[in-house]
Amino acid sequence: MAVDALKCKECGTKYPLEALFVCDQCFGPLEVEYDFSNIDVEEAKRTIQTGPQSIWRYSEFLPFTERPKSRLATGLSPLIHAPRLGEYLGGLKNVYVKNEASNPTHSFKDRVVSVAMAKAQELGYEVIACASTGNLANAVAAHAAAAGLDSYVFIPTDLEEQKILATGVYGTELVGVKGNYDDVNRLCTELSAEYDWAFVNINMRPYYSEGSKTLAYEAIEQLGWKVPDRIVSPIASGSLFTKLYKGFNEWIDLGLAEGTTPTFHGAQATGCNPVADAFEDGRDFCKPVKPDTIAKSLAIGNPADGPYALDVARSTGGSIEQVTDDEIRYGIKLLAHTTGVFTETAGGVTVASLKKIAERGEIDPDETVVVYVTGEGLKTLDAARGTFEKYEIEPTVDAFNEFVPTPVTA
Amino acid sequence: MAVTVKIPAQLRPVVDNNATVSVETGGTVSEVLDALYGQFPDLKDRISENGELRRFVNVYVADEDIRFADGLETAVADGAEVTILPAVAGGC
Secondary structure (H helix, E strand, O other): OOEEEEEEOOOOOEEOOOOOOEOOOOOOEEEEEEOOOOOOHHHHHHHHHOOOOOHHHHHHHOOOOOOOOOOOOOOOOOEEEOHHHHHHOOOOOEEEEEEHHHOOOOEOHHHHHHHHHHHHHHOOOOEEEEEOOOHHHHHHHHHHHHHOOEEEEEEEOOOOHHHHHHHHOOOOEEEEEOOOHHHHHHHHHHHHHHOOOEEOOOOOHHHHHHHHHHHHHHHHHHOOOEOOOEEEEEOOOOHHHHHHHHHHHHHHHHOOOEOOOOEEEEEEEOOEOHHHHHHHHOOOOOOOOOOOOOOHHHOOOOOOOHHHHHHHHHHOOOEEEEEOHHHHHHHHHHHHHHHOOOEOHHHHHHHHHHHHHHHOOOOOOOOEEEEEEOEEHHHHHHHOOOOOOOOOOOOOHHHHHHHOOOOOOO | OOEEEEOOHHHHHHHOOOOEEEEOOOEEHHHHHHHHHHHOOOHHHHHEEOOEEOOOEEEEEOOEEHHHOOHHHOEEOOOOEEEEEEOOOOOO
């Protein structure tokens, strides 16, 4: 296995593979470093193809010395060819939707939690915790239940009811914090210094975030070991976005994937747009904002990986888009109408952003575009309310004929 | 005038392993930090660079991020609590 050390992304100081997340010297984020120099590309491919039907098929590229096991198999979500969506967007032939709703708790968070939990167990932790905007809460509660570990989940009190119910049901200690996500996050950062727990997105963050790389690996494998030309991904803290970049480039550099670094587009809601604003203003830092958007899973006003997300968008010739709540609702509807995939608000942000990019004429019709739809529509039902018409009729044929329009072709 | 500064775990070794430090000054965040650097010289380079806070350091006065107020010039009232925390946490 290739995992080597933790290394500060700012100053390069190296640390052992322990529950550390911040550089003592400069407060920069720590990231997992690998030494892939001994990897045989053909053998690595075979190991993946004969590996488990989960993210653990990629364990050679994750921070472990042995392939972990988990009771809730995560990953290998479908990559759906979306010709009707492509047609709507002006004749794009190769748009693919990576539908993360198929994971055990219906979002991409199962990936990061699987990796963080496996590492936490390896390091001997008995309590798992997180600060969450909802999806992470679901995943931590479920995976902790499956593993038989105690868990504490901290959420803002105003989360969608579906996300609160889909967390509490697993028997976690669910703590609603009176404040927004950034307040929850600050509290958990303080608590992580007081309690010897594995906070998946704080002291386990360098490992946790590596789980997102599997979304790049899977897209490559599902495209026949080819790199897409362009990707669109939501941005909250910027962690997923930057780890997709890392994942694609690791496999390109090793020769495991055919192609060059994709053009990276990030997607934010106008009601929580610190990274998109910095992109538009040409800044290399983000000014924190107080979120006010229906895309609550992306409502991080103080994005930890914002500066790196800006670097990725700029260096790949991409962009960071922002879309209004109405555009988000339309994005959800557009995806549902053209692909049969019902996404939560974050996916609405992503699809609405794709629409903007396509409308600017930036996408060649033959390009391969992967759109990361990170979560399930059933978790944010309010966003679908009032977006369609429903007929209520007496149970008679006459009533049907009177009130319900029949298809033109009938 | 006294201000309490909460120190994150990563910085406690350079402030004699204290979780909080009391500073006998006030006025602005900048003045509080200068007083702190006076007591603990090793702290300065850890969290600041060229007179500015490093980009992955968050400072709060009475639980509000100083970037929502006046940055280093944010007023610190007598008895207020200043919190220093790593910015790299959380997220999706």
